[in-house]
Amino acid sequence: MRKPLEGIFVVELTTYWAATTCAKFLHDMGARVVRIETPPRGDATRYYGRIFGMPVTNEENAIHDQFNGGKECLALDLTKPENMKVMHNMLAKADIFVTSTRYKGLKKLGLDWDTLHAKYPKLVMGHVTGYGKEGPLVNRPGIDAISFFAANGIVLDTRTDPDSPPIYPTGGMGDTTTGMALLGGVLGALYNARITGEGDYVMTSLYGTGNFVTIGFATGCNYGYQWPREAKTMSPMGQGYRCKDGKYVYIFLNEYDKFWNAFCDAFGLDDIRTDPRYCTQDATLNLQYRAELVTLVQERALLKTAQEIYDVLLANDVPSCLLNQYKDRYHGEYLEQSLANGYMIEHTYDSGNKVYLTQMPIYFESQGTHHEYERCHAIGEDNEALLKEFGE
Amino acid sequence: MKPLKDLTVVELTTYWTAVTTGRYFRAMGARVIKVETPPGGDFCRYFGKVYKMPIANDENPSYDMYNGGKEAVALNLKDPEHMKVMLNMISKADVFLTSTREKGLVKLGLDWKTLHAKYPKLIMGHVTGWGLNGPKKDDSGLDAVAFFGANGLLTDTLMDEGGSPIYSPTGMGDLTTGTMLAVGVLAALHNRDVTGEGEYVMCSLNGTGSWVSSAVASASQYGYEWPRNAFNSGPLSQGYLCKDGKYFYSMVNEHERLWPAYSAALGLPEEMRKDPRYASRDGQLQPDNRRFMVETIREYAKKQDSEELYRKMLAGDVPCCVLAKYEDRYHGEMLEQQVSNGYLSEHTYPSGKSVYLNQMPIYFESEGFKDLYERSHAVGEDNEAIFKEFGE
Numbered sequence: 132m133r134k135p136l137e138g139i140f141v142v143e144l145t146t147y148w149a150a151t152t153c154a155k156f157l158h159d160m161g162a163r164v165v166r167i168e169t170p171p172r173g174d175a176t177r178y179y180g181r182i183f184g185m186p187v188t189n190e191e192n193a194i195h196d197q198f199n200g201g202k203e204c205l206a207l208d209l210t211k212p213e214n215m216k217v218m219h220n221m222l223a224k225a226d227i228f229v230t231s232t233r234y235k236g237l238k239k240l241g242l243d244w245d246t247l248h249a250k251y252p253k254l255v256m257g258h259v260t261g262y263g264k265e266g267p268l269v270n271r272p273g274i275d276a277i278s279f280f281a282a283n284g285i286v287l288d289t290r291t292d293p294d295s296p297p298i299y300p301t302g303g304m305g306d307t308t309t310g311m312a313l314l315g316g317v318l319g320a321l322y323n324a325r326i327t328g329e330g331d332y333v334m335t336s337l338y339g340t341g342n343f344v345t346i347g348f349a350t351g352c353n354y355g356y357q358w359p360r361e362a363k364t365m366s367p368m369g370q371g372y373r374c375k376d377g378k379y380v381y382i383f384l385n386e387y388d389k390f391w392n393a394f395c396d397a398f399g400l401d402d403i404r405t406d407p408r409y410c411t412q413d414a415t416l417n418l419q420y421r422a423e424l425v426t427l428v429q430e431r432a433l434l435k436t437a438q439e440i441y442d443v444l445l446a447n448d449v450p451s452c453l454l455n456q457y458k459d460r461y462h463g464e465y466l467e468q469s470l471a472n473g474y475m476i477e478h479t480y481d482s483g484n485k486v487y488l489t490q491m492p493i494y495f496e497s498q499g500t501h502h503e504y505e506r507c508h509a510i511g512e513d514n515e516a517l518l519k520e521f522g523e
Numbered sequence: 524m525k526p527l528k529d530l531t532v533v534e535l536t537t538y539w540t541a542v543t544t545g546r547y548f549r550a551m552g553a554r555v556i557k558v559e560t561p562p563g564g565d566f567c568r569y570f571g572k573v574y575k576m577p578i579a580n581d582e583n584p585s586y587d588m589y590n591g592g593k594e595a596v597a598l599n600l601k602d603p604e605h606m607k608v609m610l611n612m613i614s615k616a617d618v619f620l621t622s623t624r625e626k627g628l629v630k631l632g633l634d635w636k637t638l639h640a641k642y643p644k645l646i647m648g649h650v651t652g653w654g655l656n657g658p659k660k661d662d663s664g665l666d667a668v669a670f671f672g673a674n675g676l677l678t679d680t681l682m683d684e685g686g687s688p689i690y691s692p693t694g695m696g697d698l699t700t701g702t703m704l705a706v707g708v709l710a711a712l713h714n715r716d717v718t719g720e721g722e723y724v725m726c727s728l729n730g731t732g733s734w735v736s737s738a739v740a741s742a743s744q745y746g747y748e749w750p751r752n753a754f755n756s757g758p759l760s761q762g763y764l765c766k767d768g769k770y771f772y773s774m775v776n777e778h779e780r781l782w783p784a785y786s787a788a789l790g791l792p793e794e795m796r797k798d799p800r801y802a803s804r805d806g807q808l809q810p811d812n813r814r815f816m817v818e819t820i821r822e823y824a825k826k827q828d829s830e831e832l833y834r835k836m837l838a839g840d841v842p843c844c845v846l847a848k849y850e851d852r853y854h855g856e857m858l859e860q861q862v863s864n865g866y867l868s869e870h871t872y873p874s875g876k877s878v879y880l881n882q883m884p885i886y887f888e889s890e891g892f893k894d895l896y897e898r899s900h901a902v903g904e905d906n907e908a909i910f911k912e913f914g915e
Contacts, residue, residue: 311699322526327524460733472653
């Protein structure tokens, strides 16, 4: 079956994971993607897995595979004119150019929008920046932990204990999210370019995308709403509790009174079952009682395993779940769920390591649930073929 | 000219996921008609209450950001007359977006099979909680659970193991998944214009949350242990409390390059700055050295105000910031940054209240920076016009 973007040609000059994700999805949807790296080391994120003790070889590079699998890899030193000629020969035939190089660098290379648009009027250029195009922060280094998470309040205002340290934001999540926003824009511009014959420059930033995805919460600040929330002032039935085995059980509901008895059963709160300070939602609007109750439940939760508590909640239809850790997606029913939907594929490397790799989570009826591992190519792996194709 | 100005989108949505997709299409120029159930309409019209924001027809900032500029038609889809209007609209639409569950769609006759048979060129964009298959496909799909909780984002982001789970920035999973769906629908539109065939495109909260966190999560398969704590994280890649009670935060991937600037800005003793146990990449990986570094940096960070430390670090090219709260984007340098890039636009409601509202964070060169504010329409506001246009 034809893939949705078959026939589209993309040239990618990127590092890290934002614009890289944009190009990866273009590939996954059928476009031809040629990725340019600087020899001899290539993209720094080829080596990122080392931090986590993962292999980073050409044969086995699980993180890099997920972001770059299937792309053609061309190593070009763009300071050399003969290499720049190859680059331009490709851009002349490309529909889309995706990059994360900073403005200054693009200008120096002659790959900035003004220059490219004059030469290739139909080309769509997709660009990821740290903070946008203008403004006081525009020249600061853009890293997702900072520009996407920290600068937008996500590292501090998600805490539920004011004395706890800042959270460790999910690395790469800002990049991947920003890459998708960029892709949304690039596809919008591509659609328009086909009608009008006119390309466009599309740009999004880590900062701007992080800002957008948190509007549900942040906007209340315009009207004086105070963040963060604290466990002790949150509804006792609207938060998570740590249990004896270190796992967490999580409850999220509004019908406090209806579920009070089940809640007491689950956490072993017999002694306060009829205590008027705690047994109704109205009572717990008193913040002192609320804090007392949360503290007590926190203590009681530590006396049982999460599963024991969850079983009782579930038997009583209390909206709740066990909170997963990252690793929990790789076994049991969550793994089954991911495999059934093509969110992950199983792959065994030559080393014998069997891993589950995450795929683009967009389902197209015409494609069905796809399970197609593609390895990332080595630095310059496709140089010979590409120089032949685009050298003259 | 807006990139998608010739397209018509019909959406039957609630919450913020497919709703965000619809808002992107609107911001890129499409005509978007939102169908709601009378008399109350989308219950997210009333969501702002939770954060003490107005929810009136003439001032509903939260709803405006997701639904501004969409035509609002209130239809009782059990009434054949109204269903006729619905189908007449869909027959002329390019895209149908929905967050209604599969079962509900079948009951209404708005499922993909039925629609595809009738309108072969239609693109249908669908959001689900958990995907189309697997053991959890029928579970309820809140973003706090399906996107965050199930993927480990509420516990493996903690820096104090044993602390309370973080408060999920609910809505963030919705908006991210909505962005993903926009990508899929745009690719399908591209394909339709080449092949003439419509497409069913689906994204789920669970799958999108899994994808955006895949970089850190996949390390679990090689035995990497999450969550981190202060002493097993990079000493230069975490937050430190300063004299003024705010946190200084940095994320340093190149330890050896940035240690001189970092240690000088903190005013660490000369001998420690030069000591290879702390200055070298390998030295700082040793647990004892790490612990000593973190403890020492904690002590020195408390000697300065966060802003002062930040300015010094910035001068040394250290990727860093003072940790923001959600509210910080609405004043000072952060506000300036947002407004100058069109991430926020200022809007004054009839009440006299002036607020900053978020906009789609995608910049199109052909459009430049624009105030994209459009008010959201009241429930059924466009019924008369829509019935006139699509009633027969």
